[in-house]
Amino acid sequence: MPSTTEGRRICQIIKLKPEAEAEYLRVHKEVWPNVLAALERAHIVDYSIFYHKPLGLLIATMKYVGDDWARDSAINAQDEDTKRWWAMTDGMQESFIEGATGSGKDVPWWTEVPEVFRFEGTG
Structure with a gap:
């Protein structure tokens, strides 16, 4: 059960290899249900990945509510389906972090980007 309703917003970036664009977009149209379930178990909600083609930039945003x-x-x-998913998608990406070798390792694969502005409005 999540401990907070506010949560922590997270933004991450990574480069998509140009030759992998079509395949990456294709597999993300049907993300494996077990991978999505693992995200929920990890208290991750409101997860999106955006693609800025001119820079080959993937931008992930999510809310962590644990x-x-x-x-x-x-x-x-440690989730087996997540590890298989990462093994597939990591090969389509280039990390900005020196020494990174893939998702779920000691050195982060995606680069976390600090939030510099937020406007939530009043509804």
């Missing part, structure tokens, strides 16, 4: 990001990320990284 109480221990490191623990939930580690648990998610």
